[in-house]
Amino acid sequence: MLVLEAGGRAGAAVSRWRHVRLFSRWSELVDPAAARLLAGTGWARPEGDSYPTGAEWADLYLTPLADALGDRVRFGxxxxxxxxxxxxxxxxxxxxxxxxxxxxxxxxxxxxxxxxxxxxxxxxxxSPNPLGGDGLPAVGEEAAAARITYRVPDLVAERSRYAGKRVVVAGSGHSALTALVALGALAEQEPGTQIVWLLRRGAVGTVFGGGESDQLPARGALGMRARKAAEAGHVETVTGFRTAAVERGADGRLALESFDGDRVEGVDEVVVLTGFxxxxxxxxxxxxxxxxxxxxxxxxxxxxxxxxxxxxxxxxxxxxxxxxxxxxxxxxxxxxxxxxxxxxxxxxxxxxxxxxxxxxxxxxxxxxxxxxxxxxxxxxxxxxxxxxxxxxxxxxxxxxxxxxxxxxxxxxxxx
The missing domain is CATH 3.50.50 (FAD/NAD(P)-binding domain)
Incomplete structure (x- = not known):
């Protein structure tokens, strides 16, 4: 067996969202065969009912597992x-x-x-999906790349990029909900921060998930926190918006236009979380x-x-x-x-x-x-x-x- 890892460490991709907390418990994140392998190495198994961040999952599980496999793992x-x-x-x-x-x-x-x-x-x-509503990059999306990210923002490391800005979040999955919660909290702390949530679907519907009925409690809680953030007054929700074009104004800010001709203007940053x-x-x-x-x-x-x-x-x-x-x-x-x-x-x-x-x-x-x-x-x-x-x-x-x-x-x- 040989494991080929393109990155320079175990869990290289996970480390890129190290600030995000998983909604699966440690007990659901440790493979039984891996646990048996690690048991003979002195590995300290994390508490099963706690929820790790991406950094903790990579550092406390994936890295020790790669170490236990030794030269059967090749980095780079x-x-x-x-x-x-x-x-x-x-x-x-x-x-x-x-x-x-x-x-x-x-x-x-x-x-x-x-x-x-x-x-x-x-x-x-x-391979994140683009902002464009037809599965291809919107016209002007690549030219505006400096103001667009396709990851959940790290508001500790990148706070100044979003504080006091008009930020568009595009997407309806768990990553988008995570971003809404984080940016909503930032809006409460930083005057002038505005969040525009773009949904391709025609209504919010079941986007927030099953709440207390979700058998992953943290996943249900994420949806309830996102609902609270969306209803707190800091988030403007725009439904039925499928982006066709991104335009850069003379002031450097962006305008997004939908296939139906609707526009969202005065945008400083765009967070695209439309899947992979x-x-x-x-x-x-x-x-x-x-x-x-x-x-x-x-x-x-x-x-x-x-x-x-x-x-x-x-x-x-x-x-x-x-x-x-x-x-x-x-x-x-x-x-x-x-x-x-x-x-x-x-x-x-x-x-x-x-x-x-x-x-x-x-x-x-x-x-x-x-x-x-x-x-x-x-x-x-x-x-x-x-x-x-x-x-x-x-x-x-x-x-x-x-x-x-x-x-x-x-x-x-x-x-």
């Missing part, structure tokens, strides 16, 4: 391509007997590794079976499509749903969700366990998927776009929580 090693040795994706002949090749770029140059299997757990944090998407460019020479909408594995996509499962319920799944036509290639973790939201670490841990079991030849363990994921407490939302009332809650996806045991059948010829 960016994967730039995966292929079948001597075969591009078009060639059938001899494909089944050739190993995979992993093209890696390091500070010393490039190298090529051979592998029996490749697990892509690179996530999506490096997978970078599939370096997988172009392997054969993937991806859903045309979500860019997630085709068998997984129906389980996580926000157009259908507006309550965020995800059924247990494993190696069968993550398998691709290219043997030995898997997308796991957040990248397996493609453009779908609401991913939990618990899901990724179970995915990895099932996939590794299949690679090791233990197909019984790979097919044994038992996982209980917490409900959001929200049913019948409009998904990612406005929907007629009669279409809402049609999926029936918010049943009472229960332990689900699923036996996943093997494909014909699997060994």
């Amino acid at each position: 090693a960016r994967v730039v391509g995966v292929a079948r040795r001597g075969r591009d994706r078009v060639v059938d002949a001899g494909r089944e007997v050739e190993p995979l090749t992993v093209h890696v770029r390091t500070g010393d140059g490039e190298e090529r590794l051979t592998a029996r299997a490749v697990i892509d757990a690179s996530g999506t944090f490096g 998407r997978p970078d599939l460019s370096w997988l172009s020479e392997v054969r993937l079976d991806l859903d045309p909408v979500l860019q997630a594995p085709a068998k997984l996509a129906p389980l996580i499509d926000p157009n259908v499962h507006s309550c965020g319920t995800v059924y247990p799944h494993g190696e069968t749903e993550l398998r691709h036509p290219e043997p030995g290639v898997y997308l796991v973790g957040m990248k397996s969700y493609g453009r779908a939201p609401t991913f939990l670490s618990l899901t990724g841990y179970e995915q990895a366990r099932s996939v590794v079991a299949a690679i090791a030849g233990d197909h019984e363990a790979a097919a044994r998927v038992e996982l209980v994921l917490p409900e959001t407490g929200v049913c019948g939302g409009a998904g990612v776009f406005d929907a007629p009332d009669e279409q809402k809650n049609s999926g029936g996806c918010c049943g009472a929580p229960e332990t689900v045991g699923v036996t996943i059948g093997l494909a014909p010829g699997a060994r």
Whole structure:
């Protein structure tokens, strides 16, 4: 086993949102297999009921785990391509007997590794969605990059950038709610700070989540705090706004224009939190079976499509749903969700366990998927776009929580 990390430390991407507190407890953030490995190293397991920040998760768990794995983890090693040795994706002949090749770029140059299997757990944090309401950057968005960020602001390190300014927050997910809470608090402390919340959907609806009905208490509390911030008078909410263009005025401030011609003007800073998407460019020479909408594995996509499962319920799944036509290639973790939201670490841990079991030849363990994921407490939302009332809650996806045991059948010829 070899772990290739593009960053210079364990949890490099997590460290980029080190100031954000997770809404999962420590007990839901430590993988059982990792805990067993760390147990022999003198590792002090954090208190299970507390909620770490990104910095704490990286420093107290991911770094010790990488240390325990030793030289099986290589830092500063960016994967730039995966292929079948001597075969591009078009060639059938001899494909089944050739190993995979992993093209890696390091500070010393490039190298090529051979592998029996490749697990892509690179996530999506490096590929944020743009402000543009059609999935592409709005006209002028790239030219205005100095005033736009695609991360939850760190208001300790960047306070002066936002204090006393007119700030637009675009997005409706948990990252956007986190930013609203933080910026709302800043507005209370710093006169002149104005927050404009842009929603693409036509009404606020279920954006704030399930509150006390959410089985992740901190997630429910985040929604309630965001609702309080939005109603406190510091936040102007604009619904049905899908950005088409960003204009820079003579004073350097921005104006946003929607596809319907509506405008939000006098903007100093824009915080774009409209989700993420997978970078599939370096997988172009392997054969993937991806859903045309979500860019997630085709068998997984129906389980996580926000157009259908507006309550965020995800059924247990494993190696069968993550398998691709290219043997030995898997997308796991957040990248397996493609453009779908609401991913939990618990899901990724179970995915990895099932996939590794299949690679090791233990197909019984790979097919044994038992996982209980917490409900959001929200049913019948409009998904990612406005929907007629009669279409809402049609999926029936918010049943009472229960332990689900699923036996996943093997494909014909699997060994």
